[in-house]
Amino acid sequence: MRSVKGTSISLFLGLIVILLFILASTLLNSLGSNRAYAGNNFEAVTNQNNEGDYEHYVEMYASKGRPNKTIRVEGENFSHVEGDGFEVVKQLEGLEGESIITPESGSITWKAEIPETGLYNIRIHYYPIEGKSSAIQREFYINQEIPFDGADLLLFDRTWGNAEDEILRDDRGNDMTPRQVEKPFWQTASFVSSDGYYEDPYLFFFESGEQELTFKALREPMAIDYIELYQEQELQTYEEVSNQYKEEYKTTTGQSILIQAEEATYKSSPTLYPLQDRSSPTVEPYHVSKLRVNTIGGVNWKIPGQWIEWEFEVEEEGLYQIALKHKQDQLRGVYATRDLMIDGKYPFEEMKRLRFNYSIDWQMDVLGNDDPYLFHLSEGKHTIRMQVTMGEIAPLLRTIESSVLQLNEMYRQILMITSNSPDPYRDYQLEKRIPNLIDNFAKQAEIIESVAKYMEEMTGERSDKVAALHSIVRQLRDMVKRPDTIANRLDTFKVNVGGLGTWILTVKEQPLTLDYLIISSPDVQLPKPQANIIAKMKHEVGGLFASYTEDYDSIGNVEENDQFITVWITTGRDQAQVMKRLIDDSFTRQTGISVNLRLVPGDILLPATLANEGPDVAMQIGEDVPINYAMRNAAADLTQFADYEEVSTRFRDSALVPYRYNNGVYALPEQQTFPMLFYRKDILEELELTPPETWQEVYNMISVLQKHNMEFYLPLESGADNVTLEPNPTFAMLLYQNNGKFYRDQDTKSALDSEIAMDVFKTWTQFYTNYKFPLQADFANRFRVGEMPIGIADYTTYNLLTVMAPEIRKQWDFTVVPGTEEEDGSVNHQVASSTSAVVMLENSESKELAWEYMKWWTSKETQIQYGREMEGLMGEAARYPTANMEALEELPWPVTDYQKLKRQWQWVDGIPQVPGGYFTGRHLDNAFRKVVNNNENPREALNDYIIYINDEIEIKRKEFNLSY
16 A cells, blocks of 8 residues: 555656646747837846947937927028039939939938927938949038938948849759849838847937938938938837727637748849748648749848848728748847837737747748737728837847947057066066956846846747857956956957957847748648648658659759850858859849859869860869869860950959969959958057058157057968968068069079068068067957057958957958058059859860850949849958959949048959969978078078979979970
């Protein structure tokens, strides 16, 4: 009996545990479910507002009131303009009356009579004039002053849509991704935060009387009908709206409208193209083995402000519910947020913050969940627009961004005392020497911890997304308790602060994938988002058999016919997929030439070519490869084609230099990069320095920087890949600025034994021997924290900094490199470029077809499209450094930044590639290391290695029977 009783108690306790587990799971699921969320505003200890930021601006004028007035300023009634290209036009694109076309540079000013002092919202009625296919950027001034940070960058969207109404299929029966084309129309947009940090439209303060409004163009042209000062109306809650709905409208029955998400009418970006998803048999449309275009969004739909719009037709007026089939499988521990507008307006407050939590499976959610929201829809056409927003996460990001800036400031103050290599046995007494250091650390720990706790409360879990926050909090509090350890923990402190910056980037992105939307009566049963066991088995088994019959790894068409070539690409799959779309949609469609595009390892080209199994065309090849192949008669001479000279005008001559050999040209350049000078505006201003124009000014600057334990950066390769090491960009820059060269005697000998080269080599090494420049440095990160507030780096560093360092986005700039003064007083800013190329193999049996492909690929239109697609897919960090001059100008660079690039590009020269020339970069680096590490005499060290360089050039020329 005792045993039975004990067993019963155990079973009873076990049932209680199970019930508690189920209850806890239910609670967590309810926390994790998708819901419209409004309220519970972030309350925490906050950083003090900067005087220039928007929050401080609104607080300053909050007592001035918000007059219920609407003041319209007609675009054509401007007072004055600065710059060319402004034009007043009548009835532009169906508009009644006049409007003003504003170009992508210059400024335009209007005078407005303000009847009453107070805060106003501003909106604009505009038309996106054809430009570079990027968002329109403007700076806004009131009485010749930018009112607050944020008004200096206002974005106005272009509109895009599918080029064809029907989805086309390739020769394998797979759907082709629809080509995106611009579909402009007149639209109204309020002045809002470009980074998504503020949910509501900006408020601007105006005194009564005549005021000046100025638009300064930063990028892209636009036509303006009018600018309007108005008051954004406060939205009602659903509870308030629903009472009105129930009185005025009936709830429909039996109605259902299904909108396939991939059939969107308009989008704000060309990268919001429909996607192919084979993850579930419930995704519509579906095929067990073929690729079908059936979803939209994903990682392409993640940037705050991006929107997608659908049109639909309602047959019966009344109240409807809205359901979404979606998947958010990217943000574990955070949620994606969207707002939803119907016919251009929010139906009620809750539609401004729709939350989509993490799940690896497809979900079907009715807006409002257990008590669905009902929406009034009249009979006829309507639109639904969903836009990426940050909702409640926005104030958290603003708080952490402010913390990063303040912690970086603390780090720089510590650095000025300790240097970046503190003495581990010295007590620097930092808590005494830096006022408020400990108080600031304690305050920032409290602020960051409050953000972490709030995120955990919002999501109902403690995930990896808050780990970086807790890590810096622990360190800050430990440093408060033990200030004597701060100096020895600088490295980990810097890493943790950098982790906060990365956290901002991660949380700011809000990806979401949609399969379809359903507008239906509440009584209509919705389809299940997940397949049953039988459907899953059929899907998996069908996929298994299809893997033997379908070639999913092949990128591009594979139908071999008389018009067929093979192209190899050696970079990533993302690039290859974009290229495949361009080939299918543009090249094959226009020429009828099929392309078998294959993604291959970079080291397979040579053995495949030797075995006569190589492609017709190889892409994204290093600049040393074409000449090495040309010497072996493996690369085709492009000058044999009649229109080569015309094609070559697409590039600067410097980009073709590495591909010239024996009066032939053996590749076309795809990318061309070159160095530029990057600098922190805030730090240089603090140190009373200006960007150096000459090297003498660099020398003058170095002492000031080093006095504050800061450094100037010069690019220096690690030397790890010493086999294919290119000549150092700093050495090449100094050599070209002093009218030196790398080779002489028709490229048969090294010219580094000249007096010019010897002096330049000595100057270069002295930066590291006399001025103690670092031999290794992560410039981007050290620039970000302020250790290296100035340095020379490849211009693509611009893209990296734009993305990885949002907290300093307004505190840095770039310009041409320091130059060498000529005898006539002019300054030579010459630099050497680095390129990659597309090459045609000599054993190709379809050279004419391959040449057509190379011309198409390097054309302005294709390079622009590829560049824009890559940037949209992977962000601004992937902005494409095309070698095509006209294409670079059309890529979405801000006008002022492109002008700086253009100015430096005029000073670019290429480094010739010669037989045995791979020894030049290798032994230049060896000589440099000998001087810097072993205190060798620079002239003797370089002379020793010039012998090896000349010997290798001679050996290679003999090997390939080249005349002298």
